[in-house]
Amino acid sequence: MNDRGDTVPVIGIKGGVIVYVGKNETAALENFDRPPSIVDLKGHTAIPGLIDCHNHIVLLGNRPGYHTPLENAYSVADVQSTYRSRANDVPPGSFITTIGGFHPNQFNERRLPTLDELDQAIPDHPVFVSYSFAGPATTNSLGKAFFESLTEPPLVEADGSITSGLNNGKALLALRKQLTFEDRKRGVYDAMAYAVSVGVTTHIDQGGFPATGTPSDGAAHEDLYSMHLPWLSVYDDEAGIIRLRINFLHMDDNLEVPTVQQRLLNTFKFFGNDMLRTGGIGEFITTDYAGGPIFNEAAQRIAKAGWRLEVHSLTGTDFQTQIQAFESINANNSVQDLRWVVAHVPQITPTYLERLKKIGGGVNLSGWQYLAGTGPQAGPPFKDILASGIPAGIGADGMQIAPLNPWIHAYYATTGKNALGQQINPGQQISREELLHLYTRANQWFLGGADEQLLGSLEVGRLGDIVVLNKDYFTVSDEELKEIRSILTVIGGKIVHGDENVGI
Structure with a gap:
């Protein structure tokens, strides 16, 4: 993924940094003082470690129960198989959960599994399966018994179903109350x-909504001042195996913008090391997220302090008012070099892309419409955005309303089809090469600072983050894109997934 689009058979990594990229193994070995470990990929495709410029992995790490992603399940039988496998590593009686990141649309049956189906798969573990922000959900017999034992129980139907909203929130709150700090670290x-x-391998986390500690909290709510602590503890233990960049979300609702102001006064931006670093502010800064007096006040202070800012756009008008506000602020406090970002942008127009580009801004794109989106033009307009020349990258927006799995997003971006197989983004498909560029070299723009010259491509002097794929991304069928996985993941020259002697 360098500027020339080179493909090579040999890469050398020393001290976590790439020291050789080329075609000659003998020349590579000249960079080492002692014989290095040699991994023969046996012809498998290797790519740079992927960068996700917009997700919510910190929320994922704070999920209650033994959280188990279902984004790669395509039937109730797949769900049962996934849970059976998971149960092998979970103490009997402990909850197995899935909260967000999937949708019944992806299952052949177009529905959640029932109580009986979950009982058949894992009778010895209570289960809670909820999609989107606030359900609906389903549970099994042990889960139903647990919820019905509560002082204020949610209503669980005979088939295990739990309706969305506050009813789902009661169940989720009960599970969260059981969480210990060690559970969160796990x-x-x-x-x-x-x-x-x-x-x-690299994630720019976008935070969550402030928790209220009531059933109104959904999958995206957490305590914004403690949710990072179990993550920090894992890095303190030197056990972190991904690169994490932390954005700070705020929901101020008055002109004093107190939490934003305190963040600017008391947090160092881009502080940390190449494994863990603070980032920018967003994807929300105020409750009037699309623009307004409180939004303008917070954004002005952020600009004056020289912070990166990211905001969230889902409609046909919010990006307009946001970019207009950016332009107004830029007139007095330049944001040209701050890399302000509008995220998701399913309906952004060429005119507003050009206006954002003129003030040094960028957009990140998401395939979140894959799960529940419908046509005729669900967006984002991938093709138009790339043609505009604006800085653009891709972020999964997992794991509430979208998958974290990048290969599902690759499927959506290159085919325009949703989980039902319907064409919902016609005329906006991009090539596989363009998509991989968005997930690697293009996404370094969103990292900025020292990171920008350290990640995103396999070049001498950059960090040795490499992913070896089970299938050739460039030649498999469209449907097989969703089946791509890593058989070997390397972070800074250290194997963090797979085994150099197994599978390749």
């Missing part, structure tokens, strides 16, 4: 392990 390990298994 969740961090699980989230990291899953990420490297699908080849995502």
Whole structure:
């Protein structure tokens, strides 16, 4: 993924840094003082470690229960198989959960599994399966018994179904109340392990909504001042296996913008090391996220302090008011070099792309419409965005309403088809090469600072993050894109997933 689009058979990594990229193994060995480990990939495709410029992996690490992603299941039988496998590593009686990141649309049956089907798969573990932000959900017999034992129980139907909204929130709150700090650290390990298994080695996390500690909290709510602590503890233990960049989300609702102001006063931007570093502010800064007096006040302060800012766009008008606000702020406090970002942008137009580009901004794109989106033009307009020349990258937006798995997003971006197989983004498909560029070299723009010259491509002097794929991304069928996984993931020259002697 260098500027020339080279493909080579030999890469050498020393001290975590790439020291050789080329065609001659003998020449590579000249860079080492002692014989290095040699991994023969046996013809498998290797790519740079993927960068996800917009997701919520910190929330994923704080999930209650033994969280188990279902984004790669395509039937109720797949769900049962996934849970049976997971149960082998879970103490009897402990909850197995899936909260967000999938949708019944991806299952052949177009529905959640029932209580009886979950009982057949894992009778010895309670289960809670909920999609999107607030359900609906389903549970099995042990889960139903647990929820019905609560002082304020959610309503669980005979078939295990739990309706969305506050009813689902009651169940989720009860599970969260059981979480210990060690449980959260275990969740961090699980989230990291899953990420490297699908080849995502660097993550820009976008935070969550402030928790209220009530049933109104959904999958995207957490305590914004403690949610990072189990992650920090794992890195303190020198057990971190992904590169994490932390954005700070704020939801101020008055002109004093107190939490944003305190963040600017008391947090160092881009502080840390190449494994863990603070980032920018976003993807929300105020409750009037699309623009308004509170939004303008917070954005002005962020610009004056020289911070990167990211905002969230899902409609046909919010990006307009946001970019207009950026332009107004730029007139007094230049944001040209701050890399302000509008995220998701399913309906952004060429005119506003050009306006954002003029003030040094960029957009990140997501295939979140894959799960539940419908046509006729669900967006984002991948092709138009790339043609505009604006800095652009891709972020999964997992794991509430979208998968974390980058290969599902690759399928959506290159085919325009949703989980039902319907064409919902016609005329906006991009090539596989363009998609991989968005997930690697293009995404370094969103990292900025020292990271920009360290990640995103396999070149001498950059960090040795490599993903070896089970299938050739460039030649498999469209449907097989969703089956791509990593058989070997390397972070800074260290194997963090797979085994150099197994599978290749």
